[in-house]
Amino acid sequence: MKRILAVADTHLREWKLPEKLLEMLDNADIVVHAGDFESYEVYKKFSEYNLYAVAGNSDDEAVREELENELTFEVEGLRFGLVHRGNFINQFHDLGYKAMELDVDVLVFGHLHRFVLEEIRGKLLICPGSPTQPRMSVASCAEIVVNRSKVDVRYHVVQPLFCGMDVYEKLEGCR
Template sequence: MKIAVLADTHLRVKMPQELLDVIKEADLAVHAGDFITSEAYESVKESAKRLVAVYGNSDDEDLKATLPESASFEAEGVRIGVIHKGRHGTDITNMRYLALEMGVSVLIYGHIHSPVIDQTDVLLLCPGSPIFPRMADPTMAMLEVRDGHVKVDIVKTSTGQMCRSIGYARSLEDKQ
C-alpha cells in the first residue's frame, strides 16, 4: 500500500497540482494538520482515494469542527496514528510516548515544518512541509506498507518556498 503523507500546507486555496497528482496515485493520503481552510482540505479530499486527516493549530474553526485532533488506522497489518502535535510539543520523547499511548507502531505528526524519521520501538514520521518548510527543503513523505513492514521516503517537492536559511547556506557553499 502506498501512502502519501503531508502536513503544514498552510494554504487558503486549492493544493498545488504537483501534490494533488501524488495524492491521486497513492492508495491513501494522510494529512497531519494545518490545511488552514476548507478549500485546501476539500482539494485533497477530492483527489484522494481515501483520506485520513486531523486538524492543526492554524486550521480555521470549520476544519476544527470537521476533523479530529488525532486518528488511527490500520494498513497492511501496521497500526498508524496521526496527530498534528503532541500535548507537550513535538520532541521525539513526547511523540514516542504518545505513539505508545495510542497503541500505534507508526506515528505521523506535523507542526515543525521539517522532515523527521526516528525509528526505535516505534516509527516517528514528520513529513515536513511541501509549501513552507523551516530549515529544510519543501518535502512530503511516501510510505510503502507491505506485509507488516514500513518503508519511508522523504520526497522533495518543487511547489514550496525554499527556507531562507537553507538558501543562504547554499549560497555560501557556492562561493567556496
C-alpha cells in the first residue's frame, strides 16, 4: 500500500504551509505537486519529500527550467500522469483525452484551486485544490491510497480558508 499526497497551486514565496498539510507531508510515501509552487524556495522544500512535480503557469523561471509540463510514473501497478492544467472547455473531457494520450489510469492536475474528482472514459481525474489559495472552495489537498491497483481518494480540508478568507474570523460576526 502506498499513500500519495496530492497538492497544487500553493502560490507561496516562502515555506508557510498549514500545520495539517505539514503533518500529511510527513506521513506520505509519495508527494505529487501539480504546479504553481510559485517560488524556487518552496519547490526545493517540497523536494525534500519523495516528490513528483510539474511546472505551473505562475512558477518562477528557475522552477520552470527544472520541471517538465507533464510527467508519468507508476505506483503499485497503476500509471499516474501529472499536469498543471487543461483547457477546461468541456467539463474536463480534454483532461480525459490527456490521460488517454499519456496512457495513464489516474491524472492529477491543478490550476483550478478547488477539489475535483471525475471519471472520464475509465480515467480518474483528480484536482486536489489549493491548500493556501482556494477559489470557490475551502483550502484542500487529496490523499490517494493505492493498494494492489485499487485507488481510494480522500479529500482533506487543511485550514479554515474559503476563497482566501479566514472562515473562523468571518463566523465571529455571525454569532
